[in-house]
Amino acid sequence: MGKFIISGFADEIAPELDKQMTVLKKLGIGFAELRGIDGKNVSDYTAEEMKTVKERLDKDGIRVSLIGSPIGKIGIDDDFDAHMKKLENTIELAKILETENIRVFSFYIPNGETAEKYRDEVLRRMEKMTAAAKHAGVRLLHENEKGIYGDTAKRCADILESVGSDSLAAVFDPANFVQCGQKTYPDAYEMLKPYIIYMHIKDAKSDGSVVPAGSGCGEVEKIISALDAAGYEGFLSLEPHLADFAGFAELEKDGSLEKLPEGGKKTFTVAYNALKKILDNIKQ
Secondary structure (H helix, E strand, C coil), rough: CEEEEEEEEEEHHCCHHHHHHHHHHHCCHHHHEEECCEEEEEECCCCHHHHHHHHHHHCCEEEEECCCCCCCCCCCCCHHHHHHHHHHHHHHHHHHHHHCCCEECCCECCCCCCHHHHHHHHHHHHHHHHHHHHHHHHHHEEEEECCCCCHHHHHHHHHHHCCCCCCCCECCCCHHHHHHCCHHHHHHHHHHHHEEEEECCCEECCCEECCCCCCCCCCCHHHHHHHCCCCCCEEECCCCCCCHHHHHHCCCCCCCCCCEEEHHHHHHHHHHHHHHHHHHHHHH
């Protein structure tokens, strides 16, 4: 049997950290995946600013499951040296926040180009990033995402196997796989199973629209059941994407946020209740 710990992207509740923590506490969630704090991306904080954030989190008893950084979410042709400096800053912030986990991506591939053409450069960058994480005693968690090299399970596995380090593992995001036409279960799950140490709770329909977990094609319940049977002990992190929120436009490059309702407590709670229903079904 597995042991699941619920976390979530608190910036989908509200931009303000105080409001984020209020809702997390009300739902009984003791962890947050930090991405946006008071309207600012976490990786753009200075060490001194983050120490103040840590004091606020400690006061409310909220711990950090992972830094939801944008590292690796730049073009494969973009300046990597400057990006490494952002990673180095994020590593310092992770230590302040007392989390070993930093979410990363594997770089956008130019439109019309094949991902394979850029494989060597992707691996070079991922190896350098992983080496920096290993040296600092933290861990990078690669998230599958549409448009980047690691959009399919096969290429995610390629990265993880080729780098071959305990300092690089996988965030499994079912909705992102659905949006790439990738069958999540059993295909993607079985291929990435040895590397999964974190899961985003996000589901999507075949047209790519995001829906509460269990309402789409992501086979979220089957994946969680499989993790449970495998003795998984780790985080299930709510990433609702059911509403617009501060910073969403920067995350979704394809402009897929039109006609979304206003974000906040309600939609985050909807996502939480959907996950709880799945967990209750598994326990039966």
